[in-house]
Every structure is written in C-alpha cells, then in structure tokens.
Amino acid sequence: MIPRHLLIGVAALLVLVVAMGIYLRHMRRQAGELESSAANALPVAPPASGPTETVTLYVADDDAGTLRARSAQIPLPGGRQQRAEELLRTLLRIYQQPGAAHPLAPASDIRSIYLVDPGAAVIDLNAAFADQHRSGILSEQLTVNSLVETLAVNVPGIQRVNILVEGKTRDTLAGHADLTEAFDVLTIEQAGGQ
C-alpha cells in the first residue's frame, strides 16, 4: 500500500508539472514572437555615408608598445551607435592592411556596439577577431586599449567599456587580456594607452 502522504505529494507535483508545462509553452511562444518581431525590426546598417568628419584613432604599434593618436577624415552616419561602429571598423581596416604595425586577422570584425547610458559601451567582436588574435599580453592589451580609447575619445560620455565575443562574455581575448570585467576608460587613459 502506497502511503497516503506520498500519493498527495505526487498528485501535487503532477499538478505543478502540468502548470509549469503550460506556462513554459506560453513563455516560449511569447519569446518566439518577440524574437521574430525583433529580427524584423533590426535596422539594416546603412553604408557609411554622410558628412566627412575628423576623428582621432588610437592605433597600436607593437614595436613601440604604445598607441599613437592619428587623425582621420571619415564619413560618419548620423546615429550614435552607427557612428561608433563605423569608427571602430575604420580602425580595424588599418590593422588589416598589409604591413600593419599591429596586424589583426582579415576576418576580424565588430559585430555590434551597444551604447548603454549612463556611460557604458559594449563592443561585440566576432569569433574570428578573438580566435585569430595573436596571443601575448602586450598584443592583446594594445588591441583592447586601442578599441577603448578610440571609442571614448570620439563618442563623448563613455566611461567604461565591456568587450564580448559573439555576444558572450569570454575569459580572455587570446589567453591573456581579461575580458570578464568592464574596462575603465579613465584608468586606461591614465595608464598612458599602454
């Protein structure tokens, strides 16, 4: 004979399981709707066009072990987020040129940049950026500093920057530079850009 309290407990749990199942189905449907509507609503990145502006790029130099400020005139789109993305893509193109002083893999790209008020930015790199990055403290830190400083100088108000890879937190860029914490812009500037 199965004890009565056990039967009661099992019955209660069955009810809970059914209720949770219904709730889960409801939530999944809702999430699916949100996802599809979000996908439909994603803006298509406009080609970089618009008035040409002078920006300051902080370009890494492996031999010198420092960042060098370089002025560039580039067309920037109107939106703050699109401007930030175009800015860093311009920086990447410098690193992807043959003979670059701080070479990055040709497939390296910025997936997106999110500007979160107050003062936070999230740079989402693609997998190739991190997977094909050269391993070493100096090389990795120069990359981080270059991205952070270029963004902070040209997009006012940014105080800290997080770096993700394929939308996820990654322990290190290529085995050394810690990506689990936000980078404090002031601290990087005080460190002299390396």
Added chain:
Amino acid sequence: MRWSSKGWWRDGRLARPAGHGRPALHRTLTNHISAILLATVTLLSAAPSADEKHISVFSPVAVYTLPVLERRGSEYVGLLELLEPLGSVSSQTDGRYWRLRYNAVDAEFAAGKTHAKIHKHDFDFTAPFLIENSRGLVPLNSLSALLPRFLGTPVNFRESARRLFIGDVGIQTSFRLDPSNPPRLLLNFSGPVNPTISTEAGKLRMVFKRDPVVSPGSQSISFDNQIITHANYSENDGEAELDVAANQPLMASFSNDRKTIVISPIGVSAVQQPPATPSGVGPGRQNPAPAAPAANIAPAAHRVLAVVDPAHGGEERGAALTDTLAEKDVTLGFARLLRHELEIRGFAVTLLRDADTSSTLDQRAAAANVARAGIYISLHAVSQGSGARVYTALLPVEGTSNGIFHPWNAAQAPALPVSRVVSTAIVTEMQKKEFPVRASSASLRPLNNVLMPAVAVELAPGADGVADLTSANYQQRAASAIADALVSVRDRLGVQP
C-alpha cells in the same frame, strides 16, 4: 482518491468553489497553495537525510552508489538495483516469491527465508531475504558470497566501509617523500584519480568518492621529515580518505594525467639549506649554477616569501611560440631558474606549478593569497618583440583600505603602489644588464586578484630570436635582474612571520 480536508479534489471531480466572486476565488487559491505546500513539506521530510548509509560499487563497467537500508538489525540493499548497471536484469514478484533473471542466471527468493535457489543451486543468506514494494532486499553481509553466483567473477566487499569491488578494479597507492627543501610528498596511483581536496589546520584531506582507491598497505605512514610528518588512510560509508599531516599549510597539485598528486608546503623557507639545483629551463639545456652572493642573503628575520607563477600549463598551452614550443614550457623553465636566483638571495620561494599541470586563475590567486606571500610574480613568454615587459595590474589605485574584505576582481588595488615600485626596480636592474625592457599595465588575471605586491614579466626574444626563449644564458640574465630588483626593494615587501 478523496481528500478529507475541504477543497481541491472531491468525489473524483475537481471541486467547485463554494461561491462565486473574488472571496471564493481567494479561498480556493489559498486551499490550493496550502495543499501544495503541505505536499512539498511532506516530500521534503521524506527526502534522504545526511545520515543515510550508502554502499559504493566499483566495477569495470560502472561506478555507482546505492542506499543501504536497516531492517531487523541488519543492513540490506536492493539486489535488482545492485545488478542493474552491470548487465541485463529483470524481476518478478509472485506472492511471497521474488524471481530474478540476470543475464542467463535465474534465481528465486522467498520473503522471510534465508534459503534461495540461484542457477539451480542452493544459497543461504545470513539474514532473511525481504520484499518491500516489489523490491528484493538482500543482507549486505551476504554479498561476498552471493554476487559471484550471478557475475561469475570474484568480488571484494569491504563490509565495514561498504565498498564493493567487482573484478580487478582497485587503484593502488604508493607514497614517496622527496626530502629536499621544500619537501614534496608524491602520491602515485595506478590509475587516474579525482578526489575532493580540502585543507584544515595541519592537515590536507583527500576524499575519494568515485575512485576505487585501496589501502596503501598500512593505515598510517610516518615520514622522517619535520614538515610533512605522516599520512593516514581510512574508509567509511563508501568513501576512502587520505589525510596528510604537516606542521605547515599544504597545497596539492595533479600531474601525470591525474595519476600523481604532489603535496608540498605553502611558503616554506629555503634559506636553511643550500639551494637545490634548478630542474632545467628547456629540453637539452643546462643551467649555469652561479655561486651564491653571500652578502645578499637576508637574515632569517627578513625572509620574504616569493610566489612564482609559471603561467599556463597542462591543456592550456599559452601562446604557440613556434610550431613545437609552447609558452607553458618556457614559463616553467624560467620559473625554476628564477626560483634558484631568488633562493640564493635569501628569499623563500614557492612555485605555483613545478610540472606540466594546470590550475585555474582563481586557484593561482587563492594559493598566493593563502600563502600570504610578500611578492607574486607571474611569468609569461611571447614570440614577438624583444627583451622583456613588466606589467602591473590595470586598476585604479585605492586611496584607503576597505578593511579585511577586498573585492576579488580588484584585490590588487591596495598593493598597487608597491607593485609599481617593484616593476620600476625590475626595469632598472634589467637596464643595468642591458636587457631591453618596458613597463606598463595590463588587465591580466590573476594579477588583479592577489593581495600582495604583484607583477607579471613577459619574456620576449633577444637578438637570436625565439631561440633565446629557451636559452639558459638569456633566461639567466632576466632571472638574475628580477632577483636583484627584489633584493633592492625587499624592505617594501611583506616578511614571512
């Protein structure tokens, strides 16, 4: 099914609320929630307690644990559950008889009887066979004789510890104490092990829950050593336990594909004895062994513990310096050389790894913090650039201390000013030796997580290219400069109590 209390399920139908509207709805909801809470409490109270006994079964095909039941003053275990992971098994209850078929072996048991038929042969239990909820329960102390009838292989049942070994699965243990300074206890196992390791005052405890580790012969082994004194082996409730006693805090690291555990003291002094010859910096290389600069040896009262951390290790190879040379190998050789250089200058030195073993960054930081080291040095290597780079943590400097608690990811902040002093000293000494060097900051773990002054040194190639990274002379110059730098700032570093 009928509930005696009001509400929920009544006469086989879902009960309707007594009235309509919000009060009735609230009452019904309250009843439902009460019923669920009651059921949850009931189930939780029926959950296994921490005092429940277990039997651990180790076989070539599975390692598992089963609950042991106390009935009529004897310990019992379910026979079907015991045999299920080992082969094809089925059972059938027919009144007071319980029939079981395991692979091609048929057996019949009778409830309350000590006699059974197994494969047409008689078998006698030491206590009556029991049937509970269609489960056949057999007394534990009959397993040694019972199981070979089904399995056809010998079993070794350690009844007092409730550990059952089926076939030749036992992992043998041997001890070897390396009496060098610091002493190291090497536990060698005949198979890979994965114990739970914990430390307490004067003891390092390893609990083997899923490893068929067997007694090393003697339950207690004494070592002729003043630091690591003895080890005890014990078995209980399905687990084996090895305790290593010492009069200093111990740390353990794995090597040899988890077949060896190396136990060594954290933060032992190395000044009382002549320094050991370093183990080498790379394949086929011989280290120079310079004479100790006697004038630099610190008096015992000013000993500083240096924790040297060869970065990476094990599966984590670090940067690929060449097609065949991994960063982890260069850092280990460099660390051994640096240990030697520091020891001859009177520092106590602990390497966070002294073999090709892996540790997480958190484990490395924790080991340095627990050791209360005076200085932490992380060693790296890279194939680009030239000379060396010295890094301190990329953190804002804290103005005041937050007491005894420190945020883990900024634990280094209070020590950062002294870390920068150390970094500057290393740069100065390297420049004296005409070694190209540069100092900067990096967001590098575990640098951020250690409480004491901490630097990372990244060794880059010299004039001869990447070959320099394994050159004893090249590493010697760098290690000597680092050691000289630490001597010059020794007064700023924490002193071992």
